[in-house]
Amino acid sequence: MEKLLFELSKKGRKGVKLPTCDVEEVNLTQVVDGEYIREELDLPEVSELDTVRHFSRLSQLNFSIDTNFYPLGSCTMKYNPKVNERIASLEGFLNLHPFQDWETVQGILELAFLLKEYLKELGGFADVSLQPAAGAQGELLGLLLISAYHRDKGNSSKDIILVPDSAHGTNPASAAIAGFKVLTVKSDRNGELDWEDFTKKISDRVAALMITNPNTLGIFERKIKDIADALHERDALLYMDGANFNALIGRMRPGDWGVDVMHFNLHKTFSSPHGGGGPGSGPVGVSERLKPYLPVPQVEFDGKRYYLNWNIPKTVGKVLTFYGHTAVWVRALAYILAYGKEIFKVADYAILNARYLRKKLEGLFTDPYKHVPCMHEFVLSAVNLKKYGVKALDVAKRMLDYKVHPPTIYFPLIVPEALMIEPTETESKETLDYFAKVCKTIVGEAKTTPEKLKNAPYTTPVRRIKEAQANRQPILRF
Ligand SMILES: Cc1ncc(COP(=O)(O)O)c(C=O)c1O
Numbered sequence: 087m088e089k090l091l092f093e094l095s096k097k098g099r100k101g102v103k104l105p106t107c108d109v110e111e112v113n114l115t116q117v118v119d120g121e122y123i124r125e126e127l128d129l130p131e132v133s134e135l136d137t138v139r140h141f142s143r144l145s146q147l148n149f150s151i152d153t154n155f156y157p158l159g160s161c162t163m164k165y166n167p168k169v170n171e172r173i174a175s176l177e178g179f180l181n182l183h184p185f186q187d188w189e190t191v192q193g194i195l196e197l198a199f200l201l202k203e204y205l206k207e208l209g210g211f212a213d214v215s216l217q218p219a220a221g222a223q224g225e226l227l228g229l230l231l232i233s234a235y236h237r238d239k240g241n242s243s244k245d246i247i248l249v250p251d252s253a254h255g256t257n258p259a260s261a262a263i264a265g266f267k268v269l270t271v272k273s274d275r276n277g278e279l280d281w282e283d284f285t286k287k288i289s290d291r292v293a294a295l296m297i298t299n300p301n302t303l304g305i306f307e308r309k310i311k312d313i314a315d316a317l318h319e320r321d322a323l324l325y326m327d328g329a330n331f332n333a334l335i336g337r338m339r340p341g342d343w344g345v346d347v348m349h350f351n352l353h354k355t356f357s358s359p360h361g362g363g364g365p366g367s368g369p370v371g372v373s374e375r376l377k378p379y380l381p382v383p384q385v386e387f388d389g390k391r392y393y394l395n396w397n398i399p400k401t402v403g404k405v406l407t408f409y410g411h412t413a414v415w416v417r418a419l420a421y422i423l424a425y426g427k428e429i430f431k432v433a434d435y436a437i438l439n440a441r442y443l444r445k446k447l448e449g450l451f452t453d454p455y456k457h458v459p460c461m462h463e464f465v466l467s468a469v470n471l472k473k474y475g476v477k478a479l480d481v482a483k484r485m486l487d488y489k490v491h492p493p494t495i496y497f498p499l500i501v502p503e504a505l506m507i508e509p510t511e512t513e514s515k516e517t518l519d520y521f522a523k524v525c526k527t528i529v530g531e532a533k534t535t536p537e538k539l540k541n542a543p544y545t546t547p548v549r550r551i552k553e554a555q556a557n558r559q560p561i562l563r564f
Pocket of ligand 1: 160221222223254256302327366368
């Protein structure tokens, strides 16, 4: 196990050499209130070399997209172009302060305005708020907008949100946090929303349906326009979870299908390093119906200056301190501009790669929706390995030994022993072929030496960890 930095500490060892002080020395108590001054500060005493080695080693312990293939379904772990990192760390962006007067931050406001315009165009929306910090917060904002709409119209009976059984867990959670009751709609044998169940459950109490398209099975919801019409007939709205927008970008616009509100996951579709939980950005696009309720402030342009518009009379208010995760906006705009009019290639290649890989994996695992073409991802099942005592978890763990990040497992919930694979458009044919070879080897091992899989991984810094324990019993101190 890697030592912590303070465990390397040796009294008197130094990693810095400060220049001789060339300003007048002051007594700390003259400038800082005594109660805030510590007599002792237990900092590690280490040499520069030890420090460099320590952090370089730590940086290699994690599995990352920069070192290996990362087909984590639903997460769109695509390559993050390094040029975007350089742009996001330009001093003009780095040194901005959120308390600066808007007159002095015309550059970032112009960038936000431009990004908003591009997202409006790509999604087919009347307006966009860049405020939410992540997809899940975008969902919550979307539901607050839906709530405001119904309140405004006096639709007091609308307290239900319909959510398909294939949905990501954040969907029902966001609906519940926004104060709605959640009613689940079944999926049909093609993996799409079951039309019969949907029409049976739609009533005057339904405020909206939350749907993901392509859905979490990687399957396109072909009835999306009929679904929108059926909802609108009852003055219910259509929320689309845009986490899978990578499959549509430049080819289809959800606003054109009648979607009233959708969150974009900038950190997925438009790239941003987001392993380990951040940073994210979940802008929300809306139809004309929901525009009056958008959060304040909105970035606007008066023909001469960009400004923050706080005057939105029916606004739901603010959903984030300050304005949003600006560094993720910078990367997203750089990403969009780099592709320009060819941005549809992202969707084309994401789908091509997924379909190629699915074909390569044929026969290794069970494919519950074999008869339906996939979009940018697909969900297989490891139930066929159950007879050898092997589970999806074992397959996933063994992949780490072959230097591949496992796919998402056990989600969507409607597929037992699910393996949800999303190769993304940025992977080469050679990488996809390697992954297929790894899967073949692992399935072979499952049949001949299943115990090898049960104890995997063997090559990672930590072996099998209790995945939920860190959440339930966090130990935050050494
Ligand atoms: C389908 C889907 N919806 C919503 C989310 C939530 O997005 P975020 O992680 O940005 O909060 C995810 C995240 O993985 C997702 O896959």
